[in-house]
Amino acid sequence: MKIYDWIIVGAGITGAALSYELALKGFSVLLLEQDPRKQNATRFSYGGVSFSFWSGTTALTHQLFQEGVERHRNLSSELDTNTQFREIDLLLPIAAGDDPDRAAASCSFFGIPPTFLIKQAAKELEPLLNTEAIVGALSVRHGHVSPEATVRGYCEAFVRNGGTIEYVKVTELVRQGDRVVGVSDSTTTYPAANTIICAGGFSRGLLKSVGLSVPVYFTHAEILETPPVEVKLRTLVMSALQQRAQTETAASLGDRDRLWDEEDRVIAPPVLDAGAIQFSDKSIRLGQISRTLTNPRAEVDAKESEAAIRGAIGKILPPLANLPATWHRCLVAFSNDALPLIGAIPSLEGVQIFSGFTSALVLAPPLAKRFANYLAGEDEEMLGQFSPSRFMVR
Numbered sequence: 001m002k003i004y005d006w007i008i009v010g011a012g013i014t015g016a017a018l019s020y021e022l023a024l025k026g027f028s029v030l031l032l033e034q035d036p037r038k039q040n041a042t043r044f045s046y047g048g049v050s051f052s053f054w055s056g057t058t059a060l061t062h063q064l065f066q067e068g069v070e071r072h073r074n075l076s077s078e079l080d081t082n083t084q085f086r087e088i089d090l091l092l093p094i095a096a097g098d099d100p101d102r103a104a105a106s107c108s109f110f111g112i113p114p115t116f117l118i119k120q121a122a123k124e125l126e127p128l129l130n131t132e133a134i135v136g137a138l139s140v141r142h143g144h145v146s147p148e149a150t151v152r153g154y155c156e157a158f159v160r161n162g163g164t165i166e167y168v169k170v171t172e173l174v175r176q177g178d179r180v181v182g183v184s185d186s187t188t189t190y191p192a193a194n195t196i197i198c199a200g201g202f203s204r205g206l207l208k209s210v211g212l213s214v215p216v217y218f219t220h221a222e223i224l225e226t227p228p229v230e231v232k233l234r235t236l237v238m239s240a241l242q243q244r245a246q247t248e249t250a251a252s253l254g255d256r257d258r259l260w261d262e263e264d265r266v267i268a269p270p271v272l273d274a275g276a277i278q279f280s281d282k283s284i285r286l287g288q289i290s291r292t293l294t295n296p297r298a299e300v301d302a303k304e305s306e307a308a309i310r311g312a313i314g315k316i317l318p319p320l321a322n323l324p325a326t327w328h329r330c331l332v333a334f335s336n337d338a339l340p341l342i343g344a345i346p347s348l349e350g351v352q353i354f355s356g357f358t359s360a361l362v363l364a365p366p367l368a369k370r371f372a373n374y375l376a377g378e379d380e381e382m383l384g385q386f387s388p389s390r391f392m393v394r
C-alpha cells in the first residue's frame, strides 16, 4: 500500500485547509474523514471571520487575524470557488440588568474596539432586536463566510492538486516503538511517514489510542437550524458577555486536565450564549449551548435544549424564537489559552496536531499555510508559540 508523506485525520476547516496547503507544497497527502456529510463543528458554526481576537490582542494575534481576514478576501479566487465572504455588522446586545461598562470592558482588547449603541441605534442596525430586553449593544464590523462552501472549496482544490480523500473512521494510530507509522480503521492500515490530527473535538480521544494525554479539550455544542425563511436577520448577533470562553478556561485549568481522562465526567455546568446568523440561502442558525462533558457521546436532552435556546433567542430576537428548526449537536475543540495546538507531540515521533482553535475560521487558513511552510523546511519561527509543549504533556 502507498506510503503517504502526510495523513491528515479530519476534514473540518483545520484539516481541509492544512491538506490543501501541504498538497500545494508537493507532498503526497491522504485526508481521512469519518463522515461524508461532514456534520461537524465547522458545519454548524456561525461562519464568523472575526477581525480581532476575543481573548486579548497581542502583536502575534493581531498579525494573524489580519492575515486571516486578508486570506479570506482572496480565498474564493485562489480556490476557484465561492466562499461567500462578505462584511457584516457583529451586534453584541447587552441584556437589561447587565452592566454596559463591564460588557464594553470585556471587548476593550479588540484590535478595532466595538462602538456602544443606545437601544434605538441598535434597533436601526438590527430591526428584529427587542429593545425592551437590552440596555444597549456593542457593534463592530466582522467578516462572514459559508463554512461549508469554504471547506468544500479547500477539499476540491486539494484534490485538483493531487490530494486524496477517503471516508473512513480512524480507530487508532499505528505505533511502532516511539513512532506513529500510520493509522487504521477496523479493516485497513494506512501507512504514512507522518500523521496530523485535525479531528476537532475527537482529537483528544484519538491521541489517547497511543497513550498520549494531550491538553486539547472539547465542548458539546447545541444549536437550532431553520430551513430558508422569509424573515431577514441583518447582523451576526452574539452575546456581549460570552460565557463559553470563561467556561473553557475554567474547565481546562491545571488539575482539571486529568478529569478529562475520566469517562462520563461533567467538568462545569452548561452555559447558553444566545446568538443568531442568517446565511445566503436564508437559513438561520440559532445557538448555542456549550457543555463540558468528557464523554464525546454523552446523551443530552434535545427537547430541553431546544426550549432553552428558543427561550433565550425569544428575549432578544422575538421573531426568530418560533421558527421551524432542527436541533443539532457537535464537538468543538479548545485549548486552555484559546490558542491552537500546532506541531509535534513530545515523546512520540511521526504524529503532530493542528487543533484546539478558538476563532478557527479566521485563524486556520493563515496558520495552515505557515504550518505547511514549516513542514516543508521553511522558517516559521512564530509557530513555536503554538507548540503543544507549552503545556505540560503527560
Ligand SMILES: Cc1cc2nc3c(=O)[nH]c(=O)nc-3n(C[C@H](O)[C@H](O)[C@H](O)COP(=O)(O)OP(=O)(O)OC[C@H]3O[C@@H](n4cnc5c(N)ncnc54)[C@H](O)[C@@H]3O)c2cc1C
Pocket: 009, 010, 011, 012, 013, 014, 015, 032, 033, 034, 035, 038, 039, 040, 041, 042, 043, 044, 045, 046, 047, 048, 049, 050, 168, 169, 170, 171, 198, 199, 200, 201, 202, 203, 206, 221, 222, 223, 287, 288, 330, 331, 332, 333, 355, 356, 357, 358, 359, 360, 361, 362
Ligand atoms: C454554534 C457555533 C458557532 C461557531 N461560530 C464560529 C464562528 O463564527 N467563527 C469561528 O471561527 N468559529 C466558530 N465556531 C467554532 C468552530 O466551528 C470550530 O472551532 C471549528 O469549526 C473547528 O474546526 P475543526 O476542523 O477543528 O473541527 P471539525 O469541524 O469538528 O472537524 C473535525 C473533523 O474530524 C473528523 N473526525 C473526527 N474523528 C475522526 C476519526 N476518528 N476518523 C476520521 N475523521 C474524524 C470529524 O468527523 C470532523 O469532520 C462555532 C462553533 C459552534 C458550535
